[in-house]
Amino acid sequence: MGLTSDLNVSVQSLLASTTAMDVTTTNMANMNTPGYARRRVVLEESAPNGPDQSSTGVDVKTIQSLRDSVLDLSINTNTSQQNLNSTVSSALSAVQVVFSDTASGSIGSSMDSFFNSLQQLSTTPASGSLRSSVLTAAANVASAFQSTASVVSQAQQQADQSVVQSTSDANTLLQQIAATNAQINTAQSLGESSNSTQDQLSSLLSQLSAIMDYKTVNSSDGLTLTTANGVPLVVGSKAYSLTNQLNASGNNDVYAGATDITSTIDSGSLGGDLQVRDQSLSTLSSQLDQFAFQFATAVNNVQTAGSDANGNAGTALFNPPNTTSGSATGAASSISVALSSGSQIAAAASGGAVGDNTNLNNMLNLQNQAITNGDTPTNAFANLTFGIGSAISEANSNVTATGNILTQLQNQQSSVEGVSLDEESSNLLLYERSYQAAAKVISTVDTLMGNLLDMGVTNPGY
Amino acid sequence: MRVNPNYSNDMATLMDQAQQAENNAAQQLSTGRRVNQPSDDPAAEAAMIGENSRAASVDQYTANSDSLTNVLNTANSTLNSVTNLLQRAVSLGVEGANGDMNQSDLNSIAQEVSGIQSQMLSLANTSYAGQYLFAGTATGSAPYVADPATPSQIDYVGNSQQMKVQIGTGLSVAANLPGSSIFSQPNANVFEGLQSLITALQSGDSSSIATAEVAVNNSLNAVNTAQVFYGGTVNELTNNESFLSQEKLNITTYQNTLVSADVATAATNATASETALNATVAAASQVDQQVNLLDYLK
Secondary structure, X not given: OOHHHHHHHHHHHHHHHHHHHHHHHHHHHOOOOOOOOOEEEEEEEOOOEOOOXXXXXXXXXXXXXXXXXXXXXXXXXXXXHHHHHHHHHHHHHHHHHHHOOOOOOOHHHHHHHHHHHHHHHHHOOOOHHHHHHHHHHHHHHHHHXXXXXXXXXXXXXXXXXXXXXXXXXXXXHHHHHHHHHHHHHHHHHOOOOOHHHHHHHHHHHHHHHHHOOOEEEEXXXXXXXXXXXXXXXXXXXEEOOEXXXXXXXXXXXXXXXXXXXXXXXXXXXXXXXXXXXXXXXXXXXXXXXXXXXXXXXXXXXXXXXXXXXXXXXXXXXXXXXXXOOOOOOOHHHHOOEOOOOHHHOOOEEOOOOOOOOHHHHHHHHHHHOOOEOOEOHHHHHHHHHHHHHHHHHHHHHHHHHHHHHHHHHHHHHHXXXXXXXHHHHHHHHHHHHHHHHHHHHHHHHHHHHHHHXXXXXXXXXX | OOOOOOOHHHHHHHHXXXXXXXXXXXXXXXXXXXXXXXXXXHHHHHHHHHHHHHHHHXXXXXXXXXXXXXXXXHHHHHXXXXXXXXXXXXXXXXXXXXXXXXXXXXXXXXXHHHHHHHHHHHHHOOEXXXXXXXXXXXXXXXXXXXXXOOOOOEEEOOOOOOOEEEEEXXXXXXXXXXXXXXXXXXXXXXXXXXXXXXXXXXXXXXHHHHHHHHHHHHHHHHHHHHHHHHHHHHHHHHHHHXXXXXXXXXXXXXXXXXXXXXXXXXXXXXXXXXXXXXXXHHHHHHHHHOOOHHHHOO
């Protein structure tokens, strides 16, 4: 009641408008900041003054951050999936080249050449030059196995290096998340706004989701992060730092504190690298070993059953793969030709003459026998091609699918959290007007008060 | 619902997709293949591996048939000469057996038969690319040699093995006939016949000349019968080669359907995706220029 309370209301209004304009400028300034959710000022009537409650000012109740945490969460989950699949796709793409039907010197094409050279020799078993070309073709088969195995193991090593890199990146993020948790806690206990810290936290969580999947639980001391099966990553202000330890096969496992969490990470780029290293390529590598081992064994068995050009009993064509007994591990990377001269090829049946090709025909029959991975050599190779091709193509279609979902979710997120310049500009206009109005009231009250003070004065000057 | 104020995310995704589609179409046009890596169509790639292997085998079977045909033709024409020589020997035997000739004439006929015998020896030891054609599988050394104890007697030292060569999957042909089935068949031995004719002519006994002439004639018939093998096998190979070339054509056609790009579709896709890309870029630049409220607040 009265001019003084009008003045008070106007000052409150000025302050409220200033705060509102602050929020607007903050929104405008951060329209492109990752993790930023637009804010708005929430105004409310202040407690009324005086007995008749005629003058009621405005208070800034709070500054609200328009964050949709459910949406944020599903975006993060999808980002993890997206990164898993794109990591798998790009890691395996480097490997699929050597399984292509057009790859020169692939296992498939070198085996075709090997069998063809045997075919050719079978027409003239005594020919020295044809015998030499069989040895050359056999050496090409061996080197095709070796180079394919080396491409696979290089890709595995690369994935392993990525695991180490991602572990350290995730580690940094976990520390930052723990620190942010602590800040939010402090702010909340002091009753202060934690909007900016929440924005930071949101950005950190989305960065972490690109690397690995995690679960979040809100507890009294802030956000708790665990792996999918509940191993703690961040609890309150404590981060369980991630470390790498070498496992039996020489690869880096991931530990959170003292717990091995390698097998529980199944999303994000870290999940992708682990899947590539420990599943896709590991399987492929042992399939290659089986393939090389069984192929060499089958050829050697036929070879040792026959007689060579000098009438001697045949000896193994391929060096017994450098493996521990009974196991094929390492066969693909160590297979090589054991014979030094074409005359050692056992073309003839045991004790047969130099022009006999009976044993060659037996060796040729291997081409149509299920000697490798339960299939003919050609089909065994085709199966590997199919395997890696479909793994990549599946990952690619998942990338497309999650990409579409992600775009949709990000649109939704933007429509809730995104800063619109138009909206902010019109808000700015509103707050400007209300500021101007409050200022006008103050100057009016000032004039009125002047009039009041002048009432007792002679010659007031007007 | 509030409208998403940030278009850029959407725009970038759309441009990405259009660019990707255009790249795919361009790759298909430039390589002529719809499938350029296993992930493009894993099943087609796996089938391609099998077909490549089949095609390589067919090529090899064709090459095998070719080189076998050469060998068999050489053997066949050798046997033609053998037949001619034996026919000459038979007519010389008939001539010698009619009893009109004096011993000196018979001796000169014996001389000629002896020449035939040595030519016969060299024909029976014919080699092709270093391999003796009539030695069974003992192709490394001459199959017919003079017996060390009785130099006039020619011994067969080859074996009686036949070599089988694959000319198709699960299909093989015998690639040779051992000398024992041509020149030195029991009761029809070419060399024994000729030797007995020479001996009979030198002895001047008409009836033994006639007997020897019958023996040579028997061996001629035996050689002719054996020769049928060569003609028959060459025929089989020729038929097989035309089958193989048809097979190769089938494989190539199938491979095309597996991985080849449909050029018309690829070209259409290229144009369509280019149009889409242009439209998206144009839209993006429009959005960029879009006015906002700030422009009006002066």
